[in-house]
Amino acid sequence: MIDGFGRGVPGASDDTRRALMDLVMAATVRIHGPAYGYAPEGPGGGFLGSGFFIAPSWVLTCAHVAMGGEGRDVTVVYELGPGSGETSVKGSVVAALPEPPRGAAGAAPFGPAGGWPAPDLALVRLRRPVEHACVYVTERPAAFFGGGQVVYSGWTEVGGRLKRLYGQCSVQGTVGGWADPDEQMRLGGDVLPPGVSGGPTVDLTRGEVVGVLKSQLVGGMGGTSIGIERLRLLPVPPEMAASESDDDYQAVFHAHDRYHADRHTNGVGTGRTWADVQSGLGAGADRALSPQQRVMLLGRLAELPPPVSTHSLLDLLGRLPGVHSVDRYPAPRSWRDGLGALYENRRGEAALELVLRYCMSVIAAERPYVTPSTAVAEEALWNWVKWIAEERLPRDFRNEITRLRAAARHRTDRAQRRAWPAYGERRVDGEGPxxxxxxxxxxxxxxxxxxxxxxxxxxxxxxxxxxxxxxxxxxxxxxxxxxxxxxxxxxxxxxxxxxxxxxxxxxxxxxxxxxxxxxxxxxxxxxxxxxxxxxxxxxxxxxxxxxxxxxxxxxxxxxxxxxxxxxxxxxxxxxxxxxxxxxxxxxxxxxxxxxxxxxxxxxxxxxxxxxxxxxxxxxxxxxxxxxxxxxxxxxxxxxxxxxxxxxxxxxxxxxxxxxxxxxxxxxxxxxxxxxxxxxxxxxxxxxxxxxxxxxxxxx
Structure with a gap:
């Protein structure tokens, strides 16, 4: 039985839910000051709070956690699994939302209530490569969570030692309006102990991270969580990107999506992937794509250069038939964000057609740059679109997308920066927004x-x-x-x-x-x-x-x-x-x-x-x-x-x-x-x- 549009199956097994929490906890880290490793173990070792691996070599946490030490240097401590032992690695805070005023030391409060203002997020980049697990992050705003329950993971002090823990909370609404930069999800039903700030908030129904724990309710149950979509507020480079690494947002989520696609298609892996667990939860019920198809599509989109700009992506979405406005939340800025904006527009066969039309627009889109593998990535995405269409859609639609592909292949100017877009018009003076x-x-x-x-x-x-x-x-x-x-x-x-x-x-x-x-x-x-x-x-x-x-x-x-x-x-x-x-x-x-x-x-x-x-x-x-x-x-x-x-x-x-x-x-x-x-x-x-x-x- 399906419980609502796009929701999971209530009868998901306890084994599947345990597997989900194993994946979450394997990617949850604790954040220490830069001197960790020279100080005694335990809370006295410069423990600042929690965080999680969002992509290979990238940790997401709260700004008040990451900036609570000395400068922008931290130590990330994690375990891959039971009995694996702890690993520590140095990291640097490359972005904080919002950034503190120049000259502010550490995490000196500068918000209206003496704390770090929302969205209170920070990205930490590791200084050396290490093997670790990563969470799966939703491509939609947190307000579209699948049900009324979320689970969280983090670290806290228990009996004088730092322990990993997880719990479950009910979603009780929001703090702030949808247009406020400080909008937060209100959580209740469980005590959020000190130290879990910065840990992941996971939609239990769909099996995906939707937010970051920000605060606990003093003297009460619950607290608040910041929606993962607030990362879209990371600064946009003022100049045309010449590579993926020029934009931290694109670098993080391209690496995230390639990570999950690679592990799902790995022919020798034996453990459950996030897509496997999401499928067990019924997360793909009544959706255009199954979790496995979605992770494969996102992996292919992540092989392409990103959109030229948010404006160009909004134009592309606006030209798709029947797409509702996407202006309510922080506007999308990546191909995965654009895909997430489509989910609530159609159902059944029409929803799948919309997704595939979007993919064809992505293939034909203007590029900020190209790499030697761009043409290969376009071909791989086209082959995926063609395979899905042949399996599930009628001949008329398959013929239409074949014509679109032929038109895109004859374009020779997409390798040029600022080329005329395949999907629309280049704005001229006086006609731009x-x-x-x-x-x-x-x-x-x-x-x-x-x-x-x-x-x-x-x-x-x-x-x-x-x-x-x-x-x-x-x-x-x-x-x-x-x-x-x-x-x-x-x-x-x-x-x-x-x-x-x-x-x-x-x-x-x-x-x-x-x-x-x-x-x-x-x-x-x-x-x-x-x-x-x-x-x-x-x-x-x-x-x-x-x-x-x-x-x-x-x-x-x-x-x-x-x-x-x-x-x-x-x-x-x-x-x-x-x-x-x-x-x-x-x-x-x-x-x-x-x-x-x-x-x-x-x-x-x-x-x-x-x-x-x-x-x-x-x-x-x-x-x-x-x-x-x-x-x-x-x-x-x-x-x-x-x-x-x-x-x-x-x-x-x-x-x-x-x-x-x-x-x-x-x-x-x-x-x-x-x-x-x-x-x-x-x-x-x-x-x-x-x-x-x-x-x-x-x-």
Whole structure:
């Protein structure tokens, strides 16, 4: 009997469950400080907590465990099985989520409650090769666990000695919402003793690791677990990957999937594999693939180079028929994540067809790099798809995928970086997605804002990422928005091509220096790593058809011919009023206004000038922020602003030109100091704000 869609068989034998726990415990480790081995055995030997092997030579644990010693060095201690004896090996923390502020020593608490903030995960890389077991990690978000029970494993002190233990907890809900970076699974029904933090949380129904134990409930039963999908928040390399090792996330999960595929297909192995145990649990019931087929498929996907970017993977998924939105959780970034996103979309034969269509898209996808074995890996994946289709699907579908394979084989440009994708279009300037941040001041609360973040597509859709209407103090905005902005950027960025951030604010806040925000302690200003532009969110009066046509024509002109600067509010070092609407409309369509006297916040005269500029049909301008400067400074600013606009060419290049200026100022390039404080007013009429000036709305 099947207990629900995709769930296991309740009657799974005790032997199968014991085999599952043997696999879990064989991969569970304890973490010590770097001096372990020179100190006495037992709790006094620098014991920090638990962890587990997630892939060969990689350990996953909690950041508060791994960073609790001296610096980023730890010792990993493990046993392969009963009576095998302990093995210790040195390791280094290569990534912590989140990273502590620069200069923080060890695991000094820096969270709001004095502990390590969620997601509280750390990756440890071993310094030498050793033989060890690895867990099987789910490819889906933890919220899709198969039942109401999980088991855990870890180490704790018992009678003055460190002992391995495991237990079982009930899933009682979550702490935090699905869009919160600190969302955690609430566990109950068992006491989580000190030391088990960092150990694996295992879905008992499907036989796969879904999370990492984070905390225990003080004075009570249970605690919390962080979903394994939060590892997707690991930093993404800003440049195009040249090898698998350039991205820790891809390196870990490719090694994980190859490990399990190799052991399952090993012709001389005698022990039960994770796929064997999952099959015994009934984990493949009512699913498109059996556990054995799934592990083989994931192994083949892991032989291929990863997706070029999260954005390209989301595009690929979006082109598959009937795929539901995958925007709810941290967006997928690997082929295994994409496969996991398909599981809840179809059932039966339709589900299998969807999986195989996905595989064909992977075969045809653009590559960030190729290796000598890439063509062999593509052929191996195709042979697997063909074998499954011949066994289970009708001739019409088999003929369709054969045609897709023939089309992919005739492509000769996939070996080239940034080649035109086989499955879709390469974005061009003005048609790529961008991140939209809208800040709405709360008039009844001084310096407090409601906000919403979304991913805007060139089609006009805005896909919400996160919002907050409870009011955030202005000084807290950078820290509060860091996590959702980072997630939104990951959904848009391409290697070497970070997406634009458009900040929509009321006219009085156009001088807000979002480009100076730091999304991590000690990190670079936001405007130096990506283009940041501002646009007004105030409601505009309705335009006549002729006025709207003229405004579009003015905007389009700046995209097709070289721009030229028009200083509007400064003449011979003196402040002057912005010209009238009639005079502004008489300016050439390629003219770009420069407001030299804008300042930090527009005063009444500046605000009136901005209004006339907008009514005059201009959607593009340079705003010079900062306190009013002495007269002699203006001439150099005017000259360099004019040269910059002319040198940028067209409006499509201007956001990145301003980004380069900001980067140059930070790097101490004196020839760019003139641009310090410049903001780019960029009100694209082809991408109007959703909701007619209201906060972002779902499409």
């Amino acid at each position: 961008f991140v939209l941040l809208e800040l709405e001041p709360r008039g009844w609360e001084r310096d407090s804002y409601d906000w919403r973040i979304g991913v805007a597509r060139h089609t006009g859709e805005v896909l919400p990422v996160r919002e907050d209407s409870r009011g955030t103090p202005g000084q807290d905005l950078p820290a509060r928005l860091a996590a959702p902005l980072t997630e939104a950027f990951r959904r848009c960025d391409e290697p070497d091509n970070p997406a634009v951030l458009q900040v929509a604010v009321v006219q009085a806040l156009l001088g807000l220096d979002v480009d100076r925000w730091q999304l991590s302690p000690g990190g670079p200003p936001l405007g130096t790593v990506r283009p940041v532009v501002v646009r007004p969110s105030d409601r505009e009066p309705p335009y006549s058809e002729d006025e709207a046509r003229e405004r579009r024509a003015r905007w389009n002109r700046t995209w097709s011919v070289a721009m030229r600067a028009e200083i509007l509010d400064c003449e011979d070092g003196l402040r002057v009023p912005v010209p009238t609407e009639e005079d502004l409309r008489a300016l050439a369509y390629e003219a770009v206004p420069v407001l030299c006297r804008f300042g930090d916040r527009p005063d009444a005269e500046t605000a009136a000038g901005l209004t006339r500029m907008a009514l005059g049909g201009f959607h593009l301008a340079l705003l010079r922020r900062g306190a009013d400067r002495p007269d002699p400074v203006c001439a150099d600013f005017h000259r360099r602003a004019a040269d910059t606009l002319a040198g940028a060419g067209t409006a499509g290049q201007l956001p990145r030109t301003v980004q380069e200026l900001r980067r140059g100022v930070r790097e101490g390039r004196t020839e760019m100091y003139w641009s310090d404080g410049v903001a780019l007013y960029y009100d694209d009429p082809h991408h109007p704000l959703p909701g007619s000036g209201q906060l972002l709305e779902a499409p």
